[in-house]
Amino acid sequence: MAHIDYFVSLLSPYAYLAGTRMEEVAARHGASVAYRPFDIVALFARTGGTPVKDRHPNRLAYRAEDLPRQARKHDMPFNLKPAHWPTNAAPASYAVIAAGNAGGGDMGALVHGFLRACWAEERDIADDAVIKDCLSQAGFDPNLADSGLLSGAETYAANLEAAIEASVFGAPFYVVDTGQKFWGQDRLEDLDLHLAGKL
Template sequence: MADIDYYFSTLSPFSYLAGTRLEEISARHGASIAYKPVDILALFSRTGGVPPKDRHPSRIEYRAQELQRQARKTGLAFNLKPAHWPTNAAPSSYAIIAAVRDGGGDVGALCHSILRACWAEDRDIAQDDVIRDCLERAGFDPGLADSGLLVGAETYAANLEEAVDRGVFGAPFYITRDGQRFWGQDRLGDLDAHLAEIKG
């Protein structure tokens, strides 16, 4: 069992804006991470959420302001209206699942590379060539983009069921071994403090 179960979506701008802070926190505390990509739209429908396009205009406007504020705070390049969003998140999620199983590279770097491709580089993360490039940059065999698709689909579906059962309702979402839940990249400081407290 990992010290931190990390539920996220490769389509989530807030998952992108987390940057590599989870990995930095994990390294600081010697904590392991289980990466669990989920179908965010299915998660919303199962847990009372609403897809961004269907929200009330006041919520849509606030989300746009908050994303730009958070991007400035993190210093990450960010495009509020990327050219290829929304797109099919399954292929990139399957690649992450295959990379976790295969090992040999940096999963955190892979996740961030895929998210950055969508939110800062205007690339379509449903496309094979984009996924292969992200895999290679993170130290994985780019052929993983084409392997283990059935296992990827099964794991992706299982991640969703597990997320719903464990009280996950958005992304990014972090659950520690002792059951503490943290929703959003703006709660990473709280996660850091909690890990320090239970370690200490």
């Protein structure tokens, strides 16, 4: 059975635009998924990326054109300038880690719930009430937001190191146990074809 390490930033608009399509691909091929939230700003600093605020105006102009276009393509609500972005993604990331350890809910729905809260619902994913609501909506105990903070912080940091070791430089990033890597929500079709043995 194939396995996918899903390196995700809960601040990434492109991870939001992936929706739950990766989960559909994984289910189609019986692949397991490990959700690995990480600090994308720290990743950029160590892999040559540029934070959005520091990008050239040409790149910002293309981003402002492409993100809404991708949202329309997938019929997803989207706010190019959310009220609570950027925010501190660590608390929500710790909740994802705690949920993965606890089990009992839908991890794909949880991750997408946080991303949707930021990019479509004008909610702050650093807010405790939002974190608990996202946990509950995905079938997890909302009290997971209050537990495992130390281990969550350790895993969050370890995920960054694992991402760098796996040659990850952005999000969403999918690393298959075959060694193949797929960057971006626009490469999910390639991931699907790879898992089908066609690419």
